[in-house]
Amino acid sequence: MLTDLFTYLAQGTVSLTVFALPYRFFFSRLTTFQWNRFYLVGSALLSLLIPFVSMPELVNSGVATGAVFGLSRVGASQAVGELLLSETTAPTGFSASDMGTILLVLYGIGCLYKAARFGQNLRAIFNVIRTSRKIESGHCYSVYCQSRLTTFSFLNGIFLNFDEHSLTEEERAQVLQHERFHVRHRHTLDLLFFEILGIVFWFNPLVGYLSRSIRLVHEYVVDALMTRSGKNVRTYGYLLVKLTRQQGPNSLVHSFSTKPIFLRIHMLTQNPSKPMHKLIFLLILPVLALVTVLCSFLQPAENRLGSQSRTGKPLNGIPIGSISWKGNTVYSTTELNKALDVKPGDLYNKKDFTDRLYNHVGTDVASLYMDKGYLYFNVEVKENRMGKLVNLKLTVFEGAPATIGKVTVKGNKKISAAKILAALPIQPGDLFSRSKLIKSQQILAEMGPFNPTKVGINPIPNHQAKTVDLEYVLVEK
Numbered sequence: 001m002l003t004d005l006f007t008y009l010a011q012g013t014v015s016l017t018v019f020a021l022p023y024r025f026f027f028s029r030l031t032t033f034q035w036n037r038f039y040l041v042g043s044a045l046l047s048l049l050i051p052f053v054s055m056p057e058l059v060n061s062g063v064a065t066g067a068v069f070g071l072s073r074v075g076a077s078q079a080v081g082e083l084l085l086s087e088t089t090a091p092t093g094f095s096a097s098d099m100g101t102i103l104l105v106l107y108g109i110g111c112l113y114k115a116a117r118f119g120q121n122l123r124a125i126f127n128v129i130r131t132s133r134k135i136e137s138g139h140c141y142s143v144y145c146q147s148r149l150t151t152f153s154f155l156n157g158i159f160l161n162f163d164e165h166s167l168t169e170e171e172r173a174q175v176l177q178h179e180r181f182h183v184r185h186r187h188t189l190d191l192l193f194f195e196i197l198g199i200v201f202w203f204n205p206l207v208g209y210l211s212r213s214i215r216l217v218h219e220y221v222v223d224a225l226m227t228r229s230g231k232n233v234r235t236y237g238y239l240l241v242k243l244t245r246q247q248g249p250n251s252l253v254h255s256f257s258t259k260p261i262f263l264r265i266h267m268l269t270q271n272p273s274k275p276m277h278k279l280i281f282l283l284i285l286p287v288l289a290l291v292t293v294l295c296s297f298l299q300p301a302e303n304r305l306g307s308q309s310r311t312g313k314p315l316n317g318i319p320i321g322s323i324s325w326k327g328n329t330v331y332s333t334t335e336l337n338k339a340l341d342v343k344p345g346d347l348y349n350k351k352d353f354t355d356r357l358y359n360h361v362g363t364d365v366a367s368l369y370m371d372k373g374y375l376y377f378n379v380e381v382k383e384n385r386m387g388k389l390v391n392l393k394l395t396v397f398e399g400a401p402a403t404i405g406k407v408t409v410k411g412n413k414k415i416s417a418a419k420i421l422a423a424l425p426i427q428p429g430d431l432f433s434r435s436k437l438i439k440s441q442q443i444l445a446e447m448g449p450f451n452p453t454k455v456g457i458n459p460i461p462n463h464q465a466k467t468v469d470l471e472y473v474l475v476e477k
């Protein structure tokens with residue numbers, strides 16, 4: 001759960017960052033204001049949605065003719081700890097789970113703070129709406145009279161401040177028309193969306209940049225509409241400078257005096273971008289591809305579309321022609337094939353195949369051998385391409401069974417080591433058994449005096465003596 005949340009936030013952050021770069025260095029300099037608006041809103045939406053899309057594996061598990069791979073025997077013994085239910089190294093006082101919980105709490109506090117600010121701004125606006133007097137109704141807007149805040153618009157409402165005595169009637173008409181354009185283009189919806197984005201990604205400073213950018217683009221759009229005839233650019237510019245000292249009520253509304261005024265004046269006097277300049281927006285295609293690639297790498301492999309189907313079989317790979325075993329004496333070919341659960345005709349994916357040999361605790365081939373003491377079991381896989389098929393030759397190195405040597409306990413103060421060891425199903429002199437080791441871990445976790453999340457088991461193999469010592473590492477509550 002925590003991993004999914006943090007993965008989503010990481011993917012969203014990467015997406016927002018990559019999408020923001022071309023806007024900052026290319027698109028923001030153009031006068032294609034509507035296109036810029038669509039880019040900012042669209043890229044932010046994609047950043048929220050892309051992490052929910054299952055990504056295909058971008059690097060196919062290719063099969064080389066005659067390729068051979070296998071897990072070394074030393075690696076097999078060293079990997080025993082990873083096959084238990086929890087960490088088998090000595091536990092520390094501060095685990096990854098603790099860190100995840102702390103990060104989640106910090107993230108939640110940040111979200112609550114931003115949400116509270118958002119709610120406070122909404123409440124302030126609705127207080128103004130409740131106390132304002134409607135003086136005009138249009139096709140898609142309503143005009144209210146109020147004196148608490150500077151003139152602003154929110155959703156389909158325009159809130160005029162008639163106490164701004166420094167404005168002439170013509171200037172007031174311009175301000176009113178300016179806010180009408182904001183209402184008609186539904187700019188408030190963009191602001192609300194970016195406020196929500198800021199709650200989810202409150203830790204990402206780029207969200208603030210994008211929020212300011214969309215607000216500025218809104219003003220560019222409306223300023224361009226107000227001066228499209230080209231006759232009143234100077235007069236309109238003077239009006240912007242005249243109102244430069246006014247400050248908007250909060251981040252959810254549009255105020256005529258939104259700063260920075262001088263950037264708006266600069267855009268008013270800038271020559272319109274040529275139609276050919278719109279070709280720069282073709283950069284969206286490689287940017288989108290880059291975002292997809294980066295999110296694919298950040299997504300857990302087991303969740304990627306194309307890695308495995310709901311039945312646990314890979315969805316990409318090369319069809320298997322045949323599977324043959326060599327060197328197996330403890331188990332028959334039929335028993336090994338049943339544990340492997342792969343048959344001719346299935347798709348061959350090297351990672352999935354290796355997992356079926358070693359990593360599916362209790363159901364993989366390694367579990368069959370390790371439950372009978374064959375700690376140093378190993379399989380060498382040889383791949384032979386035959387046209388569109390791949391034939392697999394599996395050579396088994398069973399080795400000799402390993403027995404349990406010394407068994408020690410660390411971290412116990414309330415219960416003696418003898419009492420602890422007596423309660424466990426695996427004892428010195430027994431054949432090594434991974435299932436019994438897992439059962440021992442469960443017993444220790446349920447024993448009571450010990451922290452169930454910090455039961456460690458360190459297997460210490462002795463290759464020459466064909467034994468393995470066990471060290472149980474406990475943390476008392």
